[in-house]
Amino acid sequence: MSDMTAVFSDIVGDNNLLSGDAIPEDYAHDEELTAPPQKPAYLAKPARAEEVAQLLVAASDHGVPVTARGSGCGLSGAARPQPNGLLVSFDRMNAVLEVDTANQVAVVQPGVTLTELDAATVDYGLGYMVHPGEASSSVGGNVGTNAGGMRAVKYGIARHNVLGLQAVLPTGEIIRTGGKIAKVSTGYDLTQLIVGSEGTLALATEVVVKLHPRLEHNASVLAPFVDFDQVMAAVPKILASGLTPYILEYIDNMTMAALISTQDLELGIPDKIRDSCAAYLLVALESRTTDRLFEDVETAGEMLSELGAVDAYVLEGSAARKLIEGRERAFWAAKALGADDIIDTVVPRASMPKFLSTARGLAAAAGGGAVGCGHAGDGNVHMAIVCKDPDKKKQLMSDIFALAMELGGAISGEHGVGRAKTPYFLELEDPAKIALMRRIKQSFDPANILNPGVVFGDA
Amino acid sequence: MSDMTAVFSDIVGDNNLLSGDAIPEDYAHDEELTAPPQKPAYLAKPARAEEVAQLLVAASDHGVPVTARGSGCGLSGAARPQPNGLLVSFDRMNAVLEVDTANQVAVVQPGVTLTELDAATVDYGLGYMVHPGEASSSVGGNVGTNAGGMRAVKYGIARHNVLGLQAVLPTGEIIRTGGKIAKVSTGYDLTQLIVGSEGTLALATEVVVKLHPRLEHNASVLAPFVDFDQVMAAVPKILASGLTPYILEYIDNMTMAALISTQDLELGIPDKIRDSCAAYLLVALESRTTDRLFEDVETAGEMLSELGAVDAYVLEGSAARKLIEGRERAFWAAKALGADDIIDTVVPRASMPKFLSTARGLAAAAGGGAVGCGHAGDGNVHMAIVCKDPDKKKQLMSDIFALAMELGGAISGEHGVGRAKTPYFLELEDPAKIALMRRIKQSFDPANILNPGVVFGDA
Numbered sequence: 001m002s003d004m005t006a007v008f009s010d011i012v013g014d015n016n017l018l019s020g021d022a023i024p025e026d027y028a029h030d031e032e033l034t035a036p037p038q039k040p041a042y043l044a045k046p047a048r049a050e051e052v053a054q055l056l057v058a059a060s061d062h063g064v065p066v067t068a069r070g071s072g073c074g075l076s077g078a079a080r081p082q083p084n085g086l087l088v089s090f091d092r093m094n095a096v097l098e099v100d101t102a103n104q105v106a107v108v109q110p111g112v113t114l115t116e117l118d119a120a121t122v123d124y125g126l127g128y129m130v131h132p133g134e135a136s137s138s139v140g141g142n143v144g145t146n147a148g149g150m151r152a153v154k155y156g157i158a159r160h161n162v163l164g165l166q167a168v169l170p171t172g173e174i175i176r177t178g179g180k181i182a183k184v185s186t187g188y189d190l191t192q193l194i195v196g197s198e199g200t201l202a203l204a205t206e207v208v209v210k211l212h213p214r215l216e217h218n219a220s221v222l223a224p225f226v227d228f229d230q231v232m233a234a235v236p237k238i239l240a241s242g243l244t245p246y247i248l249e250y251i252d253n254m255t256m257a258a259l260i261s262t263q264d265l266e267l268g269i270p271d272k273i274r275d276s277c278a279a280y281l282l283v284a285l286e287s288r289t290t291d292r293l294f295e296d297v298e299t300a301g302e303m304l305s306e307l308g309a310v311d312a313y314v315l316e317g318s319a320a321r322k323l324i325e326g327r328e329r330a331f332w333a334a335k336a337l338g339a340d341d342i343i344d345t346v347v348p349r350a351s352m353p354k355f356l357s358t359a360r361g362l363a364a365a366a367g368g369g370a371v372g373c374g375h376a377g378d379g380n381v382h383m384a385i386v387c388k389d390p391d392k393k394k395q396l397m398s399d400i401f402a403l404a405m406e407l408g409g410a411i412s413g414e415h416g417v418g419r420a421k422t423p424y425f426l427e428l429e430d431p432a433k434i435a436l437m438r439r440i441k442q443s444f445d446p447a448n449i450l451n452p453g454v455v456f457g458d459a
Numbered sequence: 460m461s462d463m464t465a466v467f468s469d470i471v472g473d474n475n476l477l478s479g480d481a482i483p484e485d486y487a488h489d490e491e492l493t494a495p496p497q498k499p500a501y502l503a504k505p506a507r508a509e510e511v512a513q514l515l516v517a518a519s520d521h522g523v524p525v526t527a528r529g530s531g532c533g534l535s536g537a538a539r540p541q542p543n544g545l546l547v548s549f550d551r552m553n554a555v556l557e558v559d560t561a562n563q564v565a566v567v568q569p570g571v572t573l574t575e576l577d578a579a580t581v582d583y584g585l586g587y588m589v590h591p592g593e594a595s596s597s598v599g600g601n602v603g604t605n606a607g608g609m610r611a612v613k614y615g616i617a618r619h620n621v622l623g624l625q626a627v628l629p630t631g632e633i634i635r636t637g638g639k640i641a642k643v644s645t646g647y648d649l650t651q652l653i654v655g656s657e658g659t660l661a662l663a664t665e666v667v668v669k670l671h672p673r674l675e676h677n678a679s680v681l682a683p684f685v686d687f688d689q690v691m692a693a694v695p696k697i698l699a700s701g702l703t704p705y706i707l708e709y710i711d712n713m714t715m716a717a718l719i720s721t722q723d724l725e726l727g728i729p730d731k732i733r734d735s736c737a738a739y740l741l742v743a744l745e746s747r748t749t750d751r752l753f754e755d756v757e758t759a760g761e762m763l764s765e766l767g768a769v770d771a772y773v774l775e776g777s778a779a780r781k782l783i784e785g786r787e788r789a790f791w792a793a794k795a796l797g798a799d800d801i802i803d804t805v806v807p808r809a810s811m812p813k814f815l816s817t818a819r820g821l822a823a824a825a826g827g828g829a830v831g832c833g834h835a836g837d838g839n840v841h842m843a844i845v846c847k848d849p850d851k852k853k854q855l856m857s858d859i860f861a862l863a864m865e866l867g868g869a870i871s872g873e874h875g876v877g878r879a880k881t882p883y884f885l886e887l888e889d890p891a892k893i894a895l896m897r898r899i900k901q902s903f904d905p906a907n908i909l910n911p912g913v914v915f916g917d918a
Binding site for chain 2: 019023027068100102104105125126145146148152153156157159160169173176177178181182183184185186187188189190192193195196197201213215236239240241242243255288292334347348349350377378380381389398408409410411412413414415416417421425430431432434437439440442443444455
């Protein structure tokens with residue numbers, strides 16, 4: 001393959017094209033745990049959609065694989081570049097183009113981080129409600145993985161909050177899909193097809209996101225349960241009550257112990273209760289008025305007690321915030337504790353007890369362990385897998401994913417399959433669906449330059 | 460083309476395959492206004508996905524076009540069959556297979572009507588919240604058109620309420636997409652691609668829909684405004700308030716007059732106010748408790764007055780119900796009044812005043828008229844177009860759609876392009892997007908048997 005440095009430099013300018021050793025180490029990986037870093041051959045930082053289009057045309061013409069990168073905090077390896085490839089970083093396309101209060105949308109470039117978008121919208125009393133664990137994540141990355149996070153139980157996932165895109169096809173065509181509109185039924189929904197496609201179909205260069213009103217008052221109730229099944233049985237009851245929690249998480253006792261020690265949390269739960277309980281349910285409520293919030297908190301506390309909770313603790317502002325932040329950083333706790341892999345499997349939420357107990361049994365049988373927490377309202381289980389033997393770990397992961405699928409779930413609820421989970425996806429998914437997805441991929445990307453390997457594996 | 464009667468009969472049984480004159484008139488059309496009825500060559504009523512698969516394989520092998528039909532109440536002609544084609548009716552696949560309260564989903568066959576699904580879920584305090592105007596519409600039809608309706612402002616459109624499908628590909632493969640899961644990021648989202656594809660990609664044979672808790676208490680506030688722009692300016696304020704109306708509709712004065720007379724409505728609005736106002740905003744609120752409902756109704760009333768409403772009328776139960784039902788049947792009122800066509804264009808909601816005034820001007824200039832009502836919270840404008848000259852009407856429709864698209868909107872918000880709006884879609888949409896959609900269509904349906912003509916026009 002010819003050296004493309006000059007070609008790509010001509011497009012983005014010398015200052016915005018790095019190659020070889022000049023590429024910083026940070027661009028060689030995302031936060032996926034298992035794969036070694038891999039630098040790309042080229043790193044381009046385009047400033048405009050037209051530059052992205054020219055990069056993709058040049059890459060198509062010369063068969064250069066292209067990987068898109070937001071903040072590099074993905075957990076499945078979808079932003080890990082190819083050694084002979086071009087990494088397109090959206091560092092410079094990081095403007096909030098518009099906060100449109102009448103339509104309750106923001107128009108942003110893909111490199112905007114959630115922290116930046118939050119700052120740009122807070123004064124309007126509006127917000128982008130997708131909160132994956134990492135506030136430094138980019139909106140473009142959220143689009144790529146179809147990010148979820150704790151607030152999905154009320155506000156939905158990225159898919160539900162992305163209304164439109166400007167996207168560059170691998171052929172260099174720049175299209176606009178959807179828009180500042182709440183609904184559309186005019187041809188196929190290209191927005192929804194691109195969301196969650198992990199950079200394999202098109203590169204988003206502009207994103208229209210939905211904003212929701214920020215409700216001023218919030219509080220959290222933490223309920224320890226002796227029996228894990230009771231935690232799960234409580235979830236549909238709480239959701240059916242109309243209380244509309246914006247966070248509904250379970251945290252198992254081992255993970256809670258890790259959070260308490262690493263985050264220096266003071267939750268006011270007596271040791272005796274902590275020692276005896278199997279898991280916690282965290283219910284966060286928000287409201288327009290303090291009166292309603294107090295009422296809802298009381299109702300939630302009563303419900304939780306009736307549903308078998310040992311007690312229900314209303315967390316004060318800072319304790320609640322620390323616990324939620326700690327929960328968001330559970331991945332880092334898992335990493336620090338020496339997890340060998342992570343999963344973010346989704347199952348029908350009523351199947352969580354069966355999934356969790358069986359998965360733990362599988363892990364124990366493999367000489368390892370599986371602990372975690374998760375989005376109880378969504379059936380989205382985050383587990384840290386400890387299993388030092390690589391072959392056993394691979395089999396264990398495969399068995400856990402197969403179990404999830406038998407229960408009607410899927411391998412990934414929000415991280416995507418990326419590079420790390422693609423082998424399991426190809427092993428376990430219906431071949432008819434994989435073949436159909438390959439044909440869809442082909443319809444976007446005939447030269448197969450966009451993130452080859454991701455979703456479909458290496459040829 | 461050979462006579463396929465025997466082939467199709469073998470699959471579904473003699474009793475469930477009609478051909479020629481034996482096919483009832485009702486199967487020759489949906490509710491689209493402009494096209495003449497067209498009977499298919501064959502009408503099959505399969506009972507199972509496997510029969511649907513065999514029908515599609517036979518149709519692919521023999522090049523027979525296939526149109527799917529739910530209740531036949533679509534408004535864009537997507538269920539109008541081809542003269543040499545097979546119409547697949549889901550009359551017999553009309554079972555509610557499961558109401559799963561723990562996962563808050565229902566699993567239904569495509570022929571189930573919304574009335575039937577409502578009856579099956581009401582005792583659980585849960586409901587499928589997509590309410591297009593027609594309660595006799597089928598869930599399969601909702602999937603095909605990505606149906607919306609008045610409650611979309613709170614509960615979203617069909618796309619947001621369809622979690623999974625069993626679908627038959629034109630190749631005869633039966634796949635399952637999504638499931639009883641709230642989120643998934645594992646390969647491309649085939650569910651969302653099939654939803655809204657108007658029977659051109661695959662036929663849904665089972666649908667997993669989301670159920671929401673039914674809030675027990677509701678009330679409606681009707682606010683007349685002298686100035687139409689004030690109606691539209693009020694909308695974002697109400698949505699940003701956190702009041703979360705489940706219906707937020709505007710009704711122009713001519714449509715309201717038609718509703719009042721055809722529905723025999725008693726709204727308690729003095730004639731003087733009715734005569735002086737340009738449009739009404741209807742705000743329906745619901746709550747877990749009567750106290751909160753009263754409070755919210757009061758807040759809404761105060762807000763509406765501050766935002767320029769002449770008054771705010773809290774409608775009693777039966778008056779509110781009749782008005783909402785009347786609004787749902789606005790299409791029939793338009794039809795009865797001699798509308799020559801209808802549109803359901805969507806624009807960014809802040810662009811509605813500009814869109815409406817310009818569209819009315821275009822209609823007047825063409826010697827016709829444009830009146831209506833719409834989903835104010837969604838920017839989804841329903842207009843009855845009166846314009847007797849067919850050529851002028853065609854130009855007028857094209858001009859109105861072009862206007863909507865210039866404002867960042869789309870031709871159809873919820874009816875789909877079907878047969879009726881496809882010529883405009885092909886004329887006005889970005890050719891790069893149409894070409895991409897054609898390639899996606901090809902990736903599902905290489906023999907081009909599923910609803911040819913719809914979305915892409917006749918070759």
